[in-house]
Amino acid sequence: MLGLGLVSLNSVNSTPDSLDSTPNSAVTAYRARQQELSLEQQNIQTKRMRLRALIWAALLLIAALYDQAAHHGAHSWPILLPVALIAGIIPYYLGIQNKLLRITRLQAFYDRGVARADGSEPQSGLTGEEFRTAGHLYDRDLNILGPDSLFGLLATVRTGIGLRGLAVYLLQPVPQTGSAARQAAVRELAPRFELRERIALLGSSRFQEVKATVFDAWLDEAPPSFPGWVRPVLVVTAMLMVGMLLASAIHTAWWPLLAPNVVAVAAVQAGVSMTVRKRVLAVLGASKVADQMQLFSDGLELLQAQAFTAPKLVELQRQAREPDAVAAIRGIQNQFVIVEQRTKEYFFVFSLLLAAGTQAAISIAEWKRQYAPAMRQWLAAWGEFEALNALATYAFEHEADIYPELLPADAAPAFEAESLGHPLLPVNACVRNDVALGDATRFYLISGSNMAGKSTLLRAVGVNAVLAYAGAPVRAARLRLTPLTLAASLALTDSLAEGKSKFLAEVERLQLTLDASQRGATLFLIDEIFSGTNSTDRRVAAAAILERLLANHAIGALSTHDLALTELATPEARGLNLHMASPDADDPLGFDYRLKPGINQSSNALAIIRMMGM
Incomplete structure (x- = not known):
């Protein structure tokens, strides 16, 4: 039955000493790449x-030749030879510096990969709490x-766009055929850690x-409209200004005549x-996206250049290409460069002569009107591609985990697993169990001791x-499930800010669960149902909730300390009583974290109180 590893998730970051010392293939591949680097x-x-x-x-030679020319009457032109040598070396030297920076970035990338894959540092440090919404069901x-x-x-994504894409994958319902398409994409991406390396270098x-x-804020701001005559007038005035200034520079005698013009x-231009x-x-003030456009366009170009066979990946490539995303983004990047450079000293005069800021703002506004819908599509495609790559990274680094069998939506609701454990727990500390929820057993009612692991x-x-x-x-030997x-x-918990007790919060959550079960097949997981009221x-309340859930063809599991609720798991309701407790009656705290048949017959509350010296 269902697996778990520890009483709580507070210990998911185990020390390296507690981990399996046998490196998996991901660790081997990463360390081999580290050696190459x-x-x-x-x-x-x-x-x-x-x-x-x-x-x-070359510098010493320049100094010697200069000394010869200055003090001994030698020719000075030989100095040009070492100067030319240095000029030729500098670009090559800068290229080498860039290669070293690239290697440094990759070393950090693979250091993190090894720490994840060997379990010594599985968490990225990113929480994703900015994507949290109130009242989410799980x-x-x-x-x-x-x-x-x-x-x-x-x-393990590269951009904030990818972070949002990953959050969407984990929090939002997926279409019935969507999970299978995602799984095929993850399978194809999993071994391609060289692609993830290139993404990391963006x-x-x-x-x-x-x-x-x-990008959202920029796209949400409607671009201003400019009168159609403004751009042609500015083009004409700019051409006249440049033409008259060039003419006066060539023929200085013409300046008195041209100056008034x-x-x-x-x-007129002003x-x-x-x-x-x-x-x-209004347009120029929203140019913060300029710094991020290059990385984004490089990412889209990388996505477009790949050869994929999974339909999901091919579709994302299409979305990232239509219309020509890279060319369009580079077009607006040129305008952002003008916006950025127009106030620099070396460009300021030319900017005034050409009304560069105004013309760039008009171009940006026109681009936004034309490409804003496509830009949202490109962002969504890149975010989803990064999410798939993050899942592929997890798959590559957790080779012992298996891909689940995704049953069709018209099959009877089912969640059937063998040796299922919790993915946030270290592999070698994760106690595994089996679970079989479906047509034969619609729900588990799990009784058990405190700290026995029911919540986990x-x-x-x-x-x-x-x-x-x-x-x-998934962390299992086998898993079959329907949508x-x-x-x-x-x-x-209680919420003082919302003036809401835990009991009221639970009632509201159960109402949302019932609503969900009315819309489609549902998997419910309820810990200590209605613990805030009398037995x-x-x-009575638990029986009413369970009856409605089962009437809506939901499946799931409930846990409780109240043995009176175990009467709800009857053969007629297709329920099953299970329990979690210490297998040793003389050691009520010696938990093995395994599901056992039947109703719990032991208690550890007094043992815990005695352990605290009370």
């Missing part, structure tokens, strides 16, 4: 040392977002970020620019379901 780094550093020696020799209950969460385990540094919210044209100044400032057990069911629907492998809406009531009311 180390050798490459040594060779490049040797080349750099030689180039530095050559540059210093996020907080299953530790999907937050510290030491499933999101933190999987978040951007000028590993600290450069592409935040989805920046230059002033007149400049006045007047036109002032009429649209507010609109121009329920979370193990839910987290593996989330992974399965996202397209990732199910997931609903959990495991981690509800009699609890039994």
